[in-house]
Amino acid sequence: MEKKWWHDKVAYQIYPKSFCDANGDGIGDLRGIIGKLDYLKDLGADIIWISPVYCSPMKDQGYDISDYYNIDPVFGTIEDMEELLKEARKRELYILMDLVINHCSSEHEWFQKALQDPEGEYGRYFYIRRGKDGMPPNNWRGNFGGSAWSRIKGTDLYYLHTFHETQPDLNWENPAVRKKLYEMINWWLEKGLAGFRIDAIINIKKELHFRNYPADREDGTCSIRCMLQEAQGIGEFLTELRENTFDRYNAFTVAEVFDNKPEELGKFIGEDGYFSTMFDFSIESARTGDNWYEMNQLTPEEIKKIIFESQERTREIGLLANIIENHDEPRGASAFFMEEPDCEESKTMLAVLQILQRGIPFLYQGQEIGMTNVVFQDIAQVDDVASKDQYQAALEAGYSEEEALRIVNLRSRDNCRTPFQWSSEKNAGFTEGTPWLMVNSNYRKINLKSQKQDEGSVYSFYKKLIRLRKDEEYKDTFIYGTFCPAYEERSNIFAYYRESERQKIAVIANYQKESQELMLTDQWERVLLNNYRDLRFRDGRLYLEGYQAVVLLLKKN
Known part of the structure; x- marks a missing residue:
């Protein structure tokens, strides 16, 4: 593999609305x-991905962009x-912004x-089609529920939105659209961005016959995935x-x-x-049922199998972004x-x-301090547009309000969007005002x-772990070394x-709360990391406590 500047880096995602006010x-x-x-640098992060901060009406928390060239x-x-980019460079930190180019804001x-002249120049920037007998052009269902088409007021024309109705899809078949987007991307790279996290990029290519697919819901719609x-x-x-933008700047790109x-x-x-890499969503895909409100609870054995298969798929290809x-x-x-x-040990x-x-x-x-899901007592406390849509879909599917809210508490995107918990002071030290969520x-x-004051905390462990991955003595093994499953037969x-x-x-990790013992097939030289204070080893057997994880340097034959 040709070595790239980003291979040995650790990335950190910031959701700016909830990070620090x-x-x-x-x-x-x-x-x-x-x-x-300075906090991020001390933690060991190198690449900082900042979720959207462009001008936006915030119908989908900034993923509905009204001006790509300005900050909201x-x-x-x-x-x-510009100051953020300058200060990051001083600390040898690399800044990524979100690149949302499947759609923009309405x-x-x-x-x-386009609304003023749907059949004119800017109408061709979007997918605008005539309805059929007062209905949308086809039965596609958007990712947030409901038809993927919305009517243009006063006409029989509809525009396509694979996400929320305020997020019209850009027409990538139009060269003028692509040219405008490339100009914008290069403008940001010229400012000093190291690259982008690229949102929902697979959606840019449509099936251009716009035909119906077999319905998978009682309302006659089908998933946009068809x-x-x-x-x-x-x-x-x-x-x-890639050729018109990223390649010109040796930019790092991670795709959704x-x-x-x-x-x-x-x-x-x-x-x-x-792209440089793409997120590994294999576990999330397996966890999600046919509908958002159906969630499969995976066993440790299923998780292990999914990750091992994912690692095997990419073994001769490239590096995934692990989340x-x-x-x-x-x-x-x-x-x-x-x-x-x-449980801190499981974290x-x-x-x-x-x-x-x-x-x-x-x-x-x-994540580095082990934050957990929030408990919403009422759907009115939820901000996320997708959660609200799917809450309604769950009700329509026959779930009670109590059951639908329970599902939202498990699945809502707001779980990760609650403010960062900096301290035990008011509002977790996030703001002196009233938190938006x-x-x-x-x-x-x-x-x-x-946790900063506790050597045994989740935060302190993350620092040690990141330091180990970057240690000059072991870095090449962790970055470019092979990955091989071990002890697969052990539950x-x-x-x-x-x-x-x-x-x-x-x-080696014990993925259960009960202790286990494991007969090692290798001899080891020293313990590189252990999430418990002690390690019990006797007569070739490793005695692992609940959720204990150890990293061992083995003796080479």
Whole structure:
């Protein structure tokens, strides 16, 4: 594999609205991020991905962009962004912004001009089609529920939105649209961005016959994924995108990709792939049922199998971006350990399994202190538009209000969007004002300030773990070494080897709360990391406590 500057980096995602509020209005901002750069550097982060801060009406928390060239006043100014880039460079930190180019906001200038003349120049910037007998052009259902088409007032024309109705899809078949987007991307790269996290990129290619598919709900609609799986030719768009933008700046790109064809994985993240990497969503895909409100609770053995298969798929291809949680998922501690999310050992065990895999680890704000899901008492406390839509879909599917709210508490994207818990002070130290979204009530127990003072805390363990991954003595093994499953026959033992020409390292975890013993097949030289204070080993047997994870440097034969 050709070595790239981002291979040995640890990435950290910031959800700016909930990270740190510097001006007391209850909403996180760019100056809040600037003030925490030293914290991120000390943690061990290198690449900082900032979720959208562009101008937006915030119908989908900034993923509905009304002006790609400016910063929304709620987050600050373009000058604040320039200062953030400057201060990050001083600390050798790399800044990524979100790149949302499947759709824009219905308040964007292009769409407003399209509404004035749907069949004119700007109408061709979007997918606008005539309805059929007073109904939408076809039966596609958007990702947030309901028809993927909305009528243009006063006409029989409809525009396509694969997400919310305020997020019209951009017409990538139009060269003028692509040219405008490339100009915008390069403008930001010229300002000093290191690259982008690329949102929902598989959606840019449509099945252009716009035909109906078999309905999968009683309302006669079908999942938009039916169309995406049939669409052909996305590679031409993505190659052109890369050649006209990212390649020119040696930029790092991480893509959000669902529904890609398995045989095309190499085209996405291979040696000459469209992107530097893409998120590994294999666990999330397995956890989600046919509907958002159906959630499969995976067993440790199922999780192990999924991760091992994912590692095997990419072994000769490239590096995935490994995640436990992000702004669109529940908190990892709650999702993986639904019955006991507050167990510190299970949180640190997950960290070991994630960060020492082959791939680029992406942490999400608050993960490093073990933040957990919030408990909403009423749907009125929920801000997330997708959660509200799916709550309604659950009611329509026959769930009671109590059951629907329980599902929202498990699945809502707001679980990861509650404010960062900096301290046990008012509002978790996030703001002096009224937080835009409720603070998790456990902030007095789970917060950074108390964990910084505790060598045995989740935060302190994350620092040690990241330091180990970057240690010059072991870095090549963790970054470029092979990944090989170990002790697969043992139930709830999650173990693998990382091996290079110089070293062989074993990562071994007991993925259950009951203790286990394991007869080692290798001799070891020393313990590199342990999420317990002690390690019991006798007569070739390793005695593992509940959720104990150890990293062992093995003796090479």
